[in-house]
Amino acid sequence: MAAQKTKGPIGLADFDPKENQFLDLWFHDSVEMAHGYRMSIKIKDVLCHYRSRYQEITIFETEKLGRMLVLDEITMLTEFDEFAYHEMIVHVPLLVHPEPARILVIGGGDGGTVREIIRHPEVKEIHVCEIDEEVIKACRKYLPSLASSFDDPRVQIFYEDGAAFVKEHPDTYDIIIVDSTDPVGPGQILFQRKFYEDMKRALSKQGIAVTQCESIYLHRDIIRHVSSFAREIYPKVRYYNTLVPTYPSGIIGFFFCSLEYDPVEDFSEQRAARIEGLRYYTPELHRASFILPLFGEKLIYSK
Amino acid sequence: MAAQKTKGPIGLADFDPKENQFLDLWFHDSVEMAHGYRMSIKIKDVLCHYRSRYQEITIFETEKLGRMLVLDEITMLTEFDEFAYHEMIVHVPLLVHPEPARILVIGGGDGGTVREIIRHPEVKEIHVCEIDEEVIKACRKYLPSLASSFDDPRVQIFYEDGAAFVKEHPDTYDIIIVDSTDPVGPGQILFQRKFYEDMKRALSKQGIAVTQCESIYLHRDIIRHVSSFAREIYPKVRYYNTLVPTYPSGIIGFFFCSLEYDPVEDFSEQRAARIEGLRYYTPELHRASFILPLFGEKLIYSK
Numbered sequence: 001m002a003a004q005k006t007k008g009p010i011g012l013a014d015f016d017p018k019e020n021q022f023l024d025l026w027f028h029d030s031v032e033m034a035h036g037y038r039m040s041i042k043i044k045d046v047l048c049h050y051r052s053r054y055q056e057i058t059i060f061e062t063e064k065l066g067r068m069l070v071l072d073e074i075t076m077l078t079e080f081d082e083f084a085y086h087e088m089i090v091h092v093p094l095l096v097h098p099e100p101a102r103i104l105v106i107g108g109g110d111g112g113t114v115r116e117i118i119r120h121p122e123v124k125e126i127h128v129c130e131i132d133e134e135v136i137k138a139c140r141k142y143l144p145s146l147a148s149s150f151d152d153p154r155v156q157i158f159y160e161d162g163a164a165f166v167k168e169h170p171d172t173y174d175i176i177i178v179d180s181t182d183p184v185g186p187g188q189i190l191f192q193r194k195f196y197e198d199m200k201r202a203l204s205k206q207g208i209a210v211t212q213c214e215s216i217y218l219h220r221d222i223i224r225h226v227s228s229f230a231r232e233i234y235p236k237v238r239y240y241n242t243l244v245p246t247y248p249s250g251i252i253g254f255f256f257c258s259l260e261y262d263p264v265e266d267f268s269e270q271r272a273a274r275i276e277g278l279r280y281y282t283p284e285l286h287r288a289s290f291i292l293p294l295f296g297e298k299l300i301y302s303k
Numbered sequence: 304m305a306a307q308k309t310k311g312p313i314g315l316a317d318f319d320p321k322e323n324q325f326l327d328l329w330f331h332d333s334v335e336m337a338h339g340y341r342m343s344i345k346i347k348d349v350l351c352h353y354r355s356r357y358q359e360i361t362i363f364e365t366e367k368l369g370r371m372l373v374l375d376e377i378t379m380l381t382e383f384d385e386f387a388y389h390e391m392i393v394h395v396p397l398l399v400h401p402e403p404a405r406i407l408v409i410g411g412g413d414g415g416t417v418r419e420i421i422r423h424p425e426v427k428e429i430h431v432c433e434i435d436e437e438v439i440k441a442c443r444k445y446l447p448s449l450a451s452s453f454d455d456p457r458v459q460i461f462y463e464d465g466a467a468f469v470k471e472h473p474d475t476y477d478i479i480i481v482d483s484t485d486p487v488g489p490g491q492i493l494f495q496r497k498f499y500e501d502m503k504r505a506l507s508k509q510g511i512a513v514t515q516c517e518s519i520y521l522h523r524d525i526i527r528h529v530s531s532f533a534r535e536i537y538p539k540v541r542y543y544n545t546l547v548p549t550y551p552s553g554i555i556g557f558f559f560c561s562l563e564y565d566p567v568e569d570f571s572e573q574r575a576a577r578i579e580g581l582r583y584y585t586p587e588l589h590r591a592s593f594i595l596p597l598f599g600e601k602l603i604y605s606k
Binding site for chain 1: 329338339340341342343344345365366367368384387518520521544546548549550551552553554581582583584585587588590591592594595596597598600
C-alpha cells in the first residue's frame with residue numbers, strides 16, 4: 001500500500017522513487033531567492049524527509065552529486081563538495097593552535113567536521129553540541145561517510161542549545177568551531193555579539209573560535225555586522241574563504257577569531273604534512289584562503 | 304500591436320515586460336544540466352533576443368543582478384559580478400609582462416576585457432578578434448558599461464575567426480587573451496592543441512597567452528586535456544581562479560601560458576598600484592589566485 005512506502009513521519013506516502021524513476025525532480029535551494037538567483041539540484045531519490053522539533057530534515061540521493069542533506073529547504077551539504085567545507089573549517093584552526101586538545105563543535109550534526117578533527121592526534125576530547133538529535137540520527141543512517149566519525153571514542157555529544165552551552169563552560173576549549181546553519185531559525189542566535197562574547201569566555205587562554213559566516217558576494221550586511229563586533233571582542237580576527245559549488249554563489253567564508261595566534265604566521269606545516277586523506281587543504285591554500293578580493297577586504301576590514 | 308513590440312528578429316513578439324511585470328520569469332543556464340545541477344536567474348525584462356549567423360544572442364534585465372548577456376542559453380556575464388572575471392583575465396598578464404604594448408583579444412565581444420586593458424598606459428594597440436559582429440552591436444547598445452571601451456582610439460576590431468587570425472599574425476602580440484565561450488559551438492576550436500601552437504607563434508619573444516578554461520570542479524576532462532598539451536608547448540604554464548557566482552560552480556579559471564615570465568615572481572606591484580577603479584584585483588590576490596585546492600593541483604600539474 002502507498003502508506004507503507006513512506007520514509008518518514010511526514011509526507012511522501014505516495015512517492016516511490018523506483019516507480020517514478022523517469023520523473024524530472026529538482027530541488028530548489030531557497031537561500032538565493034532573495035538575490036534573484038537560485039540553484040537547483042537534480043534528485044534521484046528521497047532517502048528521508050520529516051520534521052523534527054526544530055526543523056524539516058531531508059536527505060536526497062542526487063543524480064550526480066552523491067547524497068545531500070537539506071534543513072528547512074536549505075542545502076547543508078552534498079557528498080560531491082562537502083570536503084572543501086569541512087577540511088577548511090577544521091584544519092585551519094587546528095593547525096594554528098599548537099596543542100588543540102579540547103575541541104567544541106557547535107552544530108555539525110552531519111559529522112563532517114568531527115571526521116576532520118579526528119585526523120589530529122593532538123586532540124583528546126571533542127564535544128559536539130547539536131541542538132537537534134534527529135539530524136545526527138538521520139546522518140548516521142544515510143550519510144555514514146561523515147557521521148560514522150561520531151563513533152570515535154574521543155567524541156561526546158550534547159543535545160543542547162549551543163549558545164547556552166558555551167555560557168556554562170568557561171575557560172574550557174582550545175578551539176570552538178561553529179558549524180552552523182544560516183542566521184535564520186535555530187542558528188540565528190549564533191550570529192550575535194552576545195554569543196561571540198560568551199564564546200570568548202569558553203575558550204582557554206590561547207583559544208581560537210572559527211565560525212561559519214556566509215558569502216562575501218551575497219551576505220554583505222551579516223558579514224559587516226559580525227566583523228564589526230568580533231573585532232572589538234577578539235585580539236585577532238581574520239576571514240577566509242573556501243570553494244563550495246553547491247552553496248549560494250559557490251563560496252562560503254569563516255571568521256577566525258583568535259586570542260593569541262595568527263592564522264597565517266603561526267600554523268604548523270609539519271603537522272599538516274602528517275594528515276592523510278586530504279583532498280582540498282594544503283599549507284599554501286591555508287595562507288591563500290585569507291586573501292580576499294578587494295571588495296571583500298573593504299567589507300570586512302574597513303571601519 | 305503586439306508585433307511592433309518585438310525587440311529582435313526572432314520571437315517575443317507577444318512579450319511586453321511592462322504589461323507582464325508580475326510574471327515569475329527565470330532563465331535557466333544550460334551548462335550545469337549535465338552535472339545534475341543548474342543555476343537560474345530571475346528576469347525582469349528581455350532587452351534583446353535574436354539569432355545571429357553564429358549563435359542566439361540574448362540580453363536580459365535581471366531582477367537583482369543588473370543586465371545579463373546570454374549566448375546559446377549559456378550565461379556570459381552579469382553586471383553584478385563581471386568585474387571579477389574581467390579584472391583577473393586582464394590585469395594578471397598585463398602586470399606580469401613588463402612592456403605590454405600590443406594586445407590581441409580573441410572573443411571578448413562584450414567589451415569588458417577591453418575596458419580593463421585600456422586602464423594600462425603601456426598598451427599601444429588592442430586588436431579584438433570577435434567572430435560575431437552582432438554580439439558587439441548588442442553590447443554597445445545594451446551593455447555600455449562594458450562595450451563603450453571599444454571607442455578607445457587604441458582599439459581595432461576584426462570580425463574574423465580567432466583561430467585563423469592568430470595563424471596570420473606571427474610574432475606580433477605581447478599578450479593574447481582568449482576571452483571565449485565554452486568548448487561548444489564557435490568556441491570549440493579554441494580548446495585544441497593546434498590553436499595553442501598557433502598562438503605561441505603569434506606571440507612576441509617574451510609573450511604571454513591567457514585563456515579562459517572553465518571550472519576545476521565541473522570540467523576536469525577539458526582542463527586535464529588542455530593542461531597536458533599546453534605544458535608541452537609553453538615553457539611556463541600555470542592555472543589561476545577567480546570567483547564568479549553566476550558561472551557554474553561559482554568559479555572560473557584561466558591558463559597562463561608564458562614564454563618567459565613567471566606569473567607570480569615577475570609582476571609589477573608598482574604598476575598595479577597605479578590602476579584605478581579596481582573592485583577585485585589586488586597584488587596579494589594575484590599571487591593567491593594561483594594557489595589551487597589539492598584536487599585542482601593534482602588535476603593540472605600531475606603527469
